[in-house]
Amino acid sequence: MTLKSKEMLIISNLLTIFLISTTIKLISSLAISNLTSINQFKRDYYNYACELSTIYDSSEFIYDIERSNIVDGQEGLPLHLIIRLINSNTCSPLQGVYVHVWHANAFGQFSTGRTINSMKLNEYELFLRGHQITDPQGDVSFKTIIPGWISKRTNHIYVRVTLDSTSESAIYNGQLFFEEKFLELVKVSFPYSLHLKKINFITNQDDLVYNTNHQGAETTLSLAELGSGYQTIITLGVDPSKVIK
Template sequence: MTDTSHITPDGSPHVSPEAPHRPVGRRAVLLATGATAAALAVGAATTPEAPAAPDTAPAAAAAVCTLTKEMTEGPYYLDGQYVRTDITEGKAGIPLKLKLTVVDDDTCAPLAGALVELWHSDALGEYSGFVGDNGHDGPDSGTFLRGGVLTDSSGVAAITTIYPGWYRGRCVHIHVKVHTNVTVTADGHFTGGQEIHTGQLFFSETITNAVARVSPYSTNTVTRTTLAQDSVYDEGGAASGLLTLTALGGTTSAGYAGTLTLGVER
């Protein structure tokens, strides 16, 4: 099942197996707060012609919604995965604690009860269900580093995983889908519903460089594609899925917390 269409005869990367292949049909947004909202507030306060805001102005007026692109699904998606908060299945790697907030793009209100689904490669660049595609053998459950979580009343999906590895032609990334109205089966899988967003999450090169020096990532001999070299990431920062990462401890091995606010069009 190995896809070699992206490898030239001399073994070098040619074309990513996940290069975009169709126009984006849906929209997604990110909620810009913090520095953006503060900058808007400062601008209003220092502009002589700007009238004072009335005391009755809604708090939501400080929220700014910015359109962002969806990203290709890629060749390694398997549907109907588990609904679970920890998708590691014992895979070795640096801990990654994700908190993804889903909001409605029209109102910026949090979207509760949506299923946020993730899938990504292990430290050696192998996807469950496709182990061997990146040149490393090993046991294959077909489910490791795959799964989804329903958002809480604040629109937050909290998922524990590991920092992804890399494979030929792609930078380090995580795939994400957002579904609404799914059904959770008795054995813990999800089914049905409506898919409203397909995207990818990306990582700082500074942190990825540090991770790449730690075992088992350091044993991955595949040449790593950087964020700037990637054929999918469009240099759009948070608007294109770049996570905000915070160290969980004093060493790289202690892991990271990653956050991002995704807005979706219902």
């Protein structure tokens, strides 16, 4: 092989190495850019709901069961409640966690979770209480009613997210509220209107929890009419790596 041929071979090899190195850098750059774009897309798609949602102190959690329909014969305006959980760290749907909900009935009463028949110890008073496990989209769905107000508290729904069926592994405690204009309609509707004779109606502005750092608006439900009742969906950002005591 002549000297010129050797020089040409060296140049060719160097050019090949340069092209391979450039290609690797380009692929890496595109991968990082694509990952950034995906995360940005997720944040845009979920309207930044992957940010950690407001955490509230919860009322004492008691026993419940896995079910979607939690009405148990309670009278009130029907509500189809959909809760969507998003991992606040990754903006991805949070699948396989337990979402517990409970709230008062139209008269401001909570179920006790205790046995209702001393002869049947497996029967418990559990109206308007239950839990569901999030699906691949991070969703759970409950058939319930619009809650009534209670002493010193506006109408609200408790939400507790746990890693398993117990209450010891909570990763989120929250409360869901309703728009003030809607509550004005609720209080004069049957059977809620009967409750006015016993306990004064409490507005959002008079509710200390709702007004804590003005955060109640962050978990206020937006309702749409559905037949004789209403439907709503709310997205909550939850950090599954932090257990709340």
